[in-house]
Amino acid sequence: MYAFDIAKPATLAEAVQAMKTGEAQALSGGQTLIPTLKQRLAAPSVLVSLAGVGEMKGVSAKDGVLEIGGAATHREVAGQRHYPGLAELAGRIGDPAVRNRGTIGGSLANNDPSACYPAALLASGGSVKTDRREIAADDFFQGMFATALEADEIITAVRLRVPEASNYQKFLQPASRFALVGVFVARHADGVRVAVTGASEGGVFRWTEAERALSADFSAGAVSGLKHPADGMISDIHGTPEYRAHLIGVMTHRAVAAAS
Amino acid sequence: MKVSMKVNGTGMSGEVEGRTLLVEFLRGGLGLTGTHVGCDTSQCGACVVHVNGEAVKACTMFAAEADGAEVTTIEGMANADGSLSTIQQAFQDHHGLQCGFCTPGMVMSAAALLKENPKPTEAQVREYLEGNLCRCTGYHNIVKAIMAASGQAVEMTAAG
Ligand SMILES: Cc1cc2nc3c(=O)[nH]c(=O)nc-3n(C[C@H](O)[C@H](O)[C@H](O)COP(=O)(O)OP(=O)(O)OC[C@H]3O[C@@H](n4cnc5c(N)ncnc54)[C@H](O)[C@@H]3O)c2cc1C
Ligand code: FES
Ligand code: FES
Numbered sequence: 001m002y003a004f005d006i007a008k009p010a011t012l013a014e015a016v017q018a019m020k021t022g023e024a025q026a027l028s029g030g031q032t033l034i035p036t037l038k039q040r041l042a043a044p045s046v047l048v049s050l051a052g053v054g055e056m057k058g059v060s061a062k063d064g065v066l067e068i069g070g071a072a073t074h075r076e077v078a079g080q081r082h083y084p085g086l087a088e089l090a091g092r093i094g095d096p097a098v099r100n101r102g103t104i105g106g107s108l109a110n111n112d113p114s115a116c117y118p119a120a121l122l123a124s125g126g127s128v129k130t131d132r133r134e135i136a137a138d139d140f141f142q143g144m145f146a147t148a149l150e151a152d153e154i155i156t157a158v159r160l161r162v163p164e165a166s167n168y169q170k171f172l173q174p175a176s177r178f179a180l181v182g183v184f185v186a187r188h189a190d191g192v193r194v195a196v197t198g199a200s201e202g203g204v205f206r207w208t209e210a211e212r213a214l215s216a217d218f219s220a221g222a223v224s225g226l227k228h229p230a231d232g233m234i235s236d237i238h239g240t241p242e243y244r245a246h247l248i249g250v251m252t253h254r255a256v257a258a259a260s
Numbered sequence: 261m262k263v264s265m266k267v268n269g270t271g272m273s274g275e276v277e278g279r280t281l282l283v284e285f286l287r288g289g290l291g292l293t294g295t296h297v298g299c300d301t302s303q304c305g306a307c308v309v310h311v312n313g314e315a316v317k318a319c320t321m322f323a324a325e326a327d328g329a330e331v332t333t334i335e336g337m338a339n340a341d342g343s344l345s346t347i348q349q350a351f352q353d354h355h356g357l358q359c360g361f362c363t364p365g366m367v368m369s370a371a372a373l374l375k376e377n378p379k380p381t382e383a384q385v386r387e388y389l390e391g392n393l394c395r396c397t398g399y400h401n402i403v404k405a406i407m408a409a410s411g412q413a414v415e416m417t418a419a420g
Contacts (some may be wrong), residue, residue, distance in 0.1 A: 001279040002279075003277060003278065003279055004278045004279060005261075005278045006261075006278040006322060006324045006325070008324070008325075008327075027322075030320055030321060030322070030325070031302065031320055034281075034302070034319075034320045034321070034322075035301055035302050035320070037279070038300065038301070046278075047278065047322075049324075049325060051325065075314075094390075094391065095305070095388075095390040095391025095392075096315055096369065096372065096373075096388055096390075096391065097305065097308055097315045097316050097317045097320075097369070097391050098302070098317070098320075098391060100314040100315060100316050101316055101317075101320065101321065177390065
């Protein structure tokens with residue numbers, strides 16, 4: 001690692017101020033950033049630790065919306081009872097030690113194309129609250145590792161619409177245990193949303209064809225005949241584009257079966 | 261910068277850089293070399309310690325982040341008279357280690373599991389150890405040891 005300082009603000013205002021100094025970068029759970037720093041893929045001059053920021057903690061539900069502090073750990077999200085489909089997803093990220101440190105804000109800011117939370121946010125609908133604005137879920141993700149966030153912008157909270165029924169199916173990449181393909185299906189009163197992670201070169205996306213079929217008939221049978229095209233799907237040693245496209249169908253089918 | 265933390269019940273402090281990992285501070289700064297570094301890439305779990313009672317990978321946390329925290333390492337696991345703790349004794353009795361490199365992390369993860377879930381099923385033990393890799397044992401005897409430490413019968417393990 002290159003050398004850097006660590007700032008430990010206690011309030012959001014202090015954190016915002018600290019993010020303005022030199023080459024500052026946010027540090028949340030560190031479960032992605034620390035491995036990145038070890039590889040010298042980032043060279044911040046100061047890391048702004050968000051773990052002590054009071055305004056960024058906690059989980060609360062109101063009027064069908066679950067609000068989760070940006071610094072809430074995967075463990076805390078796994079432990080909440082308001083949104084079972086999300087709790088289950090969070091409880092299967094990485095391993096217990098990763099879940100004790102890693103946070104929802106860090107995961108969404110990073111937008112790894114194989115990460116789990118992006119699928120949950122996109123299928124839930126809702127928004128990302130930052131130190132300066134609120135960004136709709138549909139506008140937040142902008143391709144692999146790319147988001148609508150500005151360089152010094154901090155995710156302070158995540159607001160998710162709690163669906164009537166939901167389920168996340170994750171096909172494990174056997175080495176990393178991230179999603180080789182993950183599908184989150186959420187049935188809302190105003191329609192079904194289906195978000196796919198791990199599969200596309202464009203990062204997380206909504207499978208609108210499946211959404212239409214499921215909004216008309218929320219049953220596994222409604223998606224049995226659907227095939228996602230292989231164009232634009234990721235090709236690597238873990239799977240071909242065709243394999244990933246096939247898995248999207250299988251995981252969607254399983255998610256609907258588990259949710260309905 | 262200066263950091264202070266309670267390690268295995270005793271107040272400790274030392275000078276660290278921003279980039280000093282907790283595991284580096286424990287091993288290099290405090291001489292507590294029982295916590296191992298197997299991968300340094302957050303995958304193997306050999307470096308698991310408890311920070312404020314929760315299992316964390318000490319190679320994936322900065323020492324500065326543990327300032328003011330209570331840290332427990334493998335050196336803090338034995339009973340006060342120096343005899344092995346129930347979990348450690350079970351690892352010995354059930355041959356839960358061969359080279360022993362993964363063992364500190366395994367014991368710390370096992371302790372965190374049994375604190376949360378005192379009577380886990382075999383499946384829950386295996387799932388909890390997802391982030392602890394062992395290159396020697398094939399895991400069965402580790403799972404047996406943890407089942408035994410929880411006071412449950414060990415015959416039910418899948419093999420071995
Ligand atoms: C062994 C292992 C297994 C894993 N398995 C999975 C898995 O199965 N599924 C999965 O989804 N993830 C997995 N992860 C990743 C894990 O979920 C990380 O915790 C997460 O991706 C990053 O969150 P963090 O809080 O650790 O962020 P950090 O590592 O601290 O930060 C990540 C990035 O986000 C930025 N950032 C952090 N917080 C904020 C904020 N509030 N506002 C703006 N920017 C911010 C940082 O500057 C950095 O660029 C795994 C990680 C490990 C080590
Ligand atoms: S040394 Fe920390 S996880 Fe391997
Ligand atoms: S006993 Fe050798 S790595 Fe586990």
